[in-house]
Amino acid sequence: MTEYWQEISALTMRWVRRLSREKFSMLFTLVQPMLFWLIFFGNLFQRAADTQVTQAPNYISFLAAGVVVMTVLNNGLAGGVDLLFDKENGFLERLMSAPIRRSSVILSRFIFVMTITSLQVLVILGVAFLFGVEPATGLLGVAVILLIGMMFGVGLTAISMAMAFSVKSHGDFFSVLGFLSLPMIFLSSALVPLAAMPGWMSFLARFNPMTWAIDAVRPLILSGWSDALPHVAMVIPVMLVFDAVCLYGGAKAFRRAMG
Amino acid sequence: MERAVAIEVNRLSKAYGAHQAVSDLSFHVYAGEIFGLLGPNGAGKSTTLRTLITLLHPTSGTASIFGHDTVREADTVRRLIGYVPQERAIDRFLTGREHLQLLGALYHLTKEEAAGRINELLKLVDLEAHADRPAKTYSGGMKRKLDIACGLLPDPKILFLDEPTLGLDVQSRLRIWEYVRMLKARGMTVVMTTNYLDEADQLCDRLAIIDGGRIKALGSPTELKVALGGDIVSLTIKEMDRIPGLEAALANQPAIKTVRATGNGLDIRVESPEKALPVILETANRLGCGIEFIDYHRPRLDDVFIAHTGRRITDTAETPVE
Numbered sequence: 001m002t003e004y005w006q007e008i009s010a011l012t013m014r015w016v017r018r019l020s021r022e023k024f025s026m027l028f029t030l031v032q033p034m035l036f037w038l039i040f041f042g043n044l045f046q047r048a049a050d051t052q053v054t055q056a057p058n059y060i061s062f063l064a065a066g067v068v069v070m071t072v073l074n075n076g077l078a079g080g081v082d083l084l085f086d087k088e089n090g091f092l093e094r095l096m097s098a099p100i101r102r103s104s105v106i107l108s109r110f111i112f113v114m115t116i117t118s119l120q121v122l123v124i125l126g127v128a129f130l131f132g133v134e135p136a137t138g139l140l141g142v143a144v145i146l147l148i149g150m151m152f153g154v155g156l157t158a159i160s161m162a163m164a165f166s167v168k169s170h171g172d173f174f175s176v177l178g179f180l181s182l183p184m185i186f187l188s189s190a191l192v193p194l195a196a197m198p199g200w201m202s203f204l205a206r207f208n209p210m211t212w213a214i215d216a217v218r219p220l221i222l223s224g225w226s227d228a229l230p231h232v233a234m235v236i237p238v239m240l241v242f243d244a245v246c247l248y249g250g251a252k253a254f255r256r257a258m259g
Numbered sequence: 260m261e262r263a264v265a266i267e268v269n270r271l272s273k274a275y276g277a278h279q280a281v282s283d284l285s286f287h288v289y290a291g292e293i294f295g296l297l298g299p300n301g302a303g304k305s306t307t308l309r310t311l312i313t314l315l316h317p318t319s320g321t322a323s324i325f326g327h328d329t330v331r332e333a334d335t336v337r338r339l340i341g342y343v344p345q346e347r348a349i350d351r352f353l354t355g356r357e358h359l360q361l362l363g364a365l366y367h368l369t370k371e372e373a374a375g376r377i378n379e380l381l382k383l384v385d386l387e388a389h390a391d392r393p394a395k396t397y398s399g400g401m402k403r404k405l406d407i408a409c410g411l412l413p414d415p416k417i418l419f420l421d422e423p424t425l426g427l428d429v430q431s432r433l434r435i436w437e438y439v440r441m442l443k444a445r446g447m448t449v450v451m452t453t454n455y456l457d458e459a460d461q462l463c464d465r466l467a468i469i470d471g472g473r474i475k476a477l478g479s480p481t482e483l484k485v486a487l488g489g490d491i492v493s494l495t496i497k498e499m500d501r502i503p504g505l506e507a508a509l510a511n512q513p514a515i516k517t518v519r520a521t522g523n524g525l526d527i528r529v530e531s532p533e534k535a536l537p538v539i540l541e542t543a544n545r546l547g548c549g550i551e552f553i554d555y556h557r558p559r560l561d562d563v564f565i566a567h568t569g570r571r572i573t574d575t576a577e578t579p580v581e
Contacts, residue, residue: 003367006364006367007365009364011361013361014350017352018350018352018353089347089349090346090347091349093309093314094362095365096314097312097314097342098362098365258314
């Protein structure tokens with residue numbers, strides 16, 4: 001057990017080191033979602049968005065939940081990228097020829113991605129706070145938001161790692177990534193509530209796990225526990241199923257690539 | 260004399276879908292020797308190596324390291340081996356020392372154990388001065404040295420090197436050869452793949468020539484050369500159209516073992532040059548073949564390779580200039 005922990009912590013520290021050496025990349029990763037989506041998009045659509053439709057005091061407070069979950073989405077989907085590069089330059093083989101548990105590499109990646117994502121979510125909520133968005137459910141609500149984010153993130157990271165292990169080239173990986181990310185966002189309640197969408201879009205959005213996550217996070221920020229609890233009670237089993245499916249697929253891809 | 264066997268490969272095959280990468284390989288490696296897998300790119304060398312280091316499961320057959328099966332006892336095998344991959348398996352953001360520290364943790368060394376060993380290895384491969392710089396500032400040769408230090412960190416019983424000098428300049432190559440010889444002198448078993456004939460010839464105690472996923476020949480470089488039998492006379496002939504005629508005329512002469520047409524002449528394996536040379540010259544003269552150039556040499560490893568695979572290793576891989 002101590003050996004297992006030694007492996008996982010050394011591998012996790014490697015990801016932290018890499019990130020800290022790429023200062024620019026770190027800055028842009030951290031700042032991009034709040035700058036681009038929350039500040040620009042949120043303020044830009046302030047008057048275009050109808051508060052009757054969004055059911056929120058202003059657009060930025062409506063959007064906050066969307067940006068939180070979008071950040072989870074993007075971090076999760078990109079979670080396998082470093083393993084992809086490790087696979088391509090042979091570093092992964094070096095790790096795998098060492099007497100380590102096969103799961104250490106994967107677990108270190110989950111720990112790293114979840115930690116970074118949680119920090120980012122906190123920063124986003126902080127920036128939103130500066131624009132007057134105060135989470136209605138307080139600190140406990142923030143904790144629940146982080147929990148939902150992590151549950152969604154685990155599945156996404158598993159998908160990303162499965163892709164990293166399965167694709168032939170990193171070109172393929174990034175094409176699929178680009179193809180997945182934006183439709184996932186548009187076909188969810190991130191930017192517009194389902195009720196305001198064209199029928200076919202809201203129909204599709206209902207099957208998007210992202211919608212479920214946002215619909216639980218949003219009342220935690222906007223309205224309060226009585227509104228939020230039914231959604232939270234729904235999203236947890238949904239995420240458990242989502243994670244189970246993604247982890248199963250990920251484990252299969254991993255075994256195929258490593259066997 | 261009974262020699263200890265380090266690696267035992269028994270009827271090993273590996274297929275990827277319909278593609279048979281390696282077919283029915285059997286060989287063993289003795290403890291303390293440098294064993295080479297020689298062959299052109301795509302011959303199955305790397306597949307064989309990766310099976311031995313537990314990264315691939317064979318489709319059929321078995322491989323064992325000091326008696327431990329590479330599939331069933333993978334973890335035990337991993338504790339006995341070190342691996343230097345073919346690609347520059349370097350994290351450009353980590354320093355040389357951080358690479359070794361990471362591996363130290365993965366081999367479950369304590370911090371103190373690791374620190375001591377890391378300093379020793381950095382000295383060995385001459386990287387002390389650069390140990391705390393990110394690897395992206397390293398030259399190709401330095402990365403290779405770090406690779407080797409990483410492979411040695413677990414203090415393995417067997418070190419596996421995949422194309423250790425691919426793409427290196429002459430000086431770095433000689434340096435790597437020196438390390439490998441030194442490791443052997445310390446009693447380590449070394450298994451390496453290469454597509455450089457001179458490397459196999461100079462470095463390996465024994466080698467297996469692999470082509471199309473099969474072993475074509477196996478033995479020490481000297482044994483392989485002697486087994487060819489006879490020396491080689493190479494002719495360069497002016498009249499290209501008369502080469503087939505001369506080939507046919509020489510084929511049945513008593514002093515001559517085999518005749519093989521090359522691009523601009525003939526390679527003739529002869530029993531004894533004293534008897535064969537007059538015959539060759541006389542026949543060429545009789546057929547009106549002007550000999551532009553004549554070369555006589557003891558069999559070299561490339562002659563061995565051609566004899567067993569029917570082609571030059573350079574047909575698919577390039578050899579560096581010496």
